[in-house]
Amino acid sequence: MITKKISFLYFIGFLCFFSLTAQEKKSNKTSNKRSPVFSSVIYQGDDEIYKRNPLKSDEFYSPILQGCYPDPAITRKGEDYYMVCSSFAMFPGVPIFHSKDLVNWTDLGGVLNNVSEFNPHDTGISGGVYAPGITYNPHNDTFYMIVTAFTGNMGNIIVKTKDPKNGWGSPIKLAFNGIDPSIFFDDNGKGYVVHNDAPDKGKELYNGHRVIKVWEYDLDKDQVIPGTDKIIVDGGVDLSKKPIWIEAPHLYKKDNHYYLMCAEGGTGDNHSEVIFISDSPKGPFKPAPNNPILTQRYFAKNRPDKVDWAGHADLVLGPDNKYYGVFLGIRPNEKDRVNTGRETFILPVDWSGTFPIFENGLIPMVPKLKMPNGAINKTGNEGFLPNGNFTFTENFTSKKLDYRWIGLRGPREHFISIVKKGLQINPFPVNIKELKPTSTLFYRQQHNTFSFETTLDYKPESEKDLAGIVCLQNESFNYVFGVTKKGKDTYVLLERTENGQSEIIASKKIEIMGAIRLQVKAAGDNYQFSYALNGANFENLGTGVSGDVLSTNVAGGFTGALVGLYATASNNAILK
Structure with missing residues (x-):
């Protein structure tokens, strides 16, 4: 995380769970007349x-997780691989995935899926929870997921399970500050936690100066052992060069040596991955002479098919007995704007020498890789997540809603229900600009060129009612495209919000005889919103608009753009 991360290092009061429950009860009493039904969605990447x-x-595509799936961490038990990512204020927290071969992945939902235990109800979208670690401990046959949660005074927490496919235990609050924790188990079963922290008081030398600490971990009490903390990296590879944001540490053991791998340079243009070595998990650690071992910072800004910001990595031994590294990166659009967010990439790692190095991680990255020996590419089939260009079709007929549909600041189950005609959203009295759970079913934008289309059955009763599509970078930067009322008339409108200031940039009076279809199409930075009435062809609402407010370049923060099915009983996109 870059320097803005520090702004999240305060914890927000106590949980307002009962007020949230009251809000949901109020929403559930909303008459079905006012509740929109979405009968289909088609998302198409191009x-x-x-x-x-x-x-x-014999090839597969990287990134393996397209869209906003940053800060990956990975572990292995036998033939099974499990990977987690950051989710911030998206719900459930910490998405988790399973694979047998590092190519084909299934979505297992979220680790933190109990809102009474993890409740980001009042946080900005880039708050919540991020930078998880996941580790399998063979000594007690247990998986550990450790993460920093900036909500509800949680701080650093750890959860455990014997089987990630069958849920996780309750969060255990850990007694240390800092961010980006991960846990390591030595050959003798002893546990250690490493994390990013501030330097000792009075010893910060410059903005972005951070340290890596290690603690011994008590497996019986599930707590770091007081007094065992030690700074094992100060600043980064070379403190004299004032490196910033040494973070995301992971410990490994190979050939009787301990390795500490970290991100350095901040999660932006200067991002990189570096490695250190020691004879003990508590140091002293010496940097490799060939650092960084992964970065894209040295290349021309205008290079074609650019992948950038590579770093925040984790290593695992692959099914072909070769090492692989997962890490985050970005693929900006033609205006160098980041709308799809930080995605999860993978590269083979050469660890034939003393230090690991990402193969082709120090040259401009390419979209295709050779599969591990024995793997067969089944992406998009047999329940495996797709990648590359693909079409995702959702008719809301399955009893189990796809895990790619997520809530914001609260569970999707609190406002959706499957009815005969499709998916009904029971609108909260909350609009998309509020720091509260919204009645919006979100899907990550996974391509720079895409279309997202839905069919909506809805007749608003007042100007407070609105339903349709929202394209969102955060609560202060978004587009709302929906159907609402003005007096006795029904309108379709497009509202742009930039830095919290909203403007209706297009609207049209319509007469809905049946369902209305809504569509957003993006070609890089250009987004076009269209609608179709009563079986007719799509008609543009206004001209194309810039996707600038959907980029982290303009909006800031750590997430990627989301596209959502939105309904509110507290609309403030009011036609004059």
Whole structure:
């Protein structure tokens, strides 16, 4: 995380769970007349890079998780691989995935899925929970997920399970400050926690000066052992060069040496991955002479098919007995804006020498990789997540809603219900700009060029009612495209919000005889919003608009753009 991360290092009061429950009860009493029903969604990705780089039979695409899935961490038990990512204020917290071969992945939902235990109800979208670690401990056959939660005075927490496919235990609050924790188990079963922290009081030398600490971990009490903390890296590889944001540490053991791998440079243009070595998990650690071992910072800004910001990595031994590293990166659009967010990439790692190095991680990255020996690319089939260009169709007929649909600041189950005609959203008296759970079913934007279309059955009763599509970077930067009322008339409108200031930039009076179809299409920075009435063709509402407010370049923060099915009983996009 970059320097803005510090702004989140305060914890927000006590949980207002009962007021949230009251809000949901109020919403559930909303008459069905006012509750929109979405009968279908079609999301289609159409990026040129995949058209120009078709796969051969022994290849797969990286990123393996497209869209906002940053800060990956990975672990292995036998033939099973589990990977987690940051989720911030999205709900459930900490998405988790399973694979047998590092190519084909299934979505297992979220680790933190109990809102009474993890409740980011009043946090900005870039708050919540981020930078998880996941580790399997063979000594007690237990998986550990450790993470920093900036909500509800939680801080650093750890949860455990014997089987990640069957849920996790309750969060255990850990007695240390800082961020980006991970846990390591030595050959003798002893546990250690490493994390990013501030320097000792009075010893901060510059803005972005951070340290890596290690603690011994008591497996019986599930707590760090008081007094065992030690700074093992001060500043980074070379303190004299004032490196910033040494973070995301992971400990490994290989050939009787201990390795500490960290991100350095902040999660932006200068991001990188560096490695240190020691004879003890508590140091002293010496940096490798060939650092960084992964970065994209040295190359031309205008290079084609650019991947940037590579770092925040974790290593795992693959099914072919070769190491692989997962890490975050970004793929900006033609205006160098980051709308899809930080995604999860993978590269093979050469660890034949003393230090690991990401293969082709120090040259401009390419979209295709050779699969691990024995793997067969099944992405998009047999329940595996797709990648590359793909079409995702949702008719809301399955009893189990796809895990790619998520809530914001609260569970999706609190406002959705499956009815005969499709998915009904029971609107909260909350609009998209508020720091509260919203009645919006979100899907991550996974391509720079895409279309998202839905069919909506809805007749608003007042100007306070609105339903449709929202494209959101955060609560202060978004587009709302929906159906509402003005007097006795029904309108479709498009509202742009930038830095908290909203403006209706297009609207049209309509007469809905049946369902209305709504569509947003993006070609890089250009977004076009369209609607179709009564079986007719799509008609543009206004001209194309810039996706600038959906980029982290303009909006800031750590997330990618989300596209959502939105309903509110507290609309403030009011036509004059």
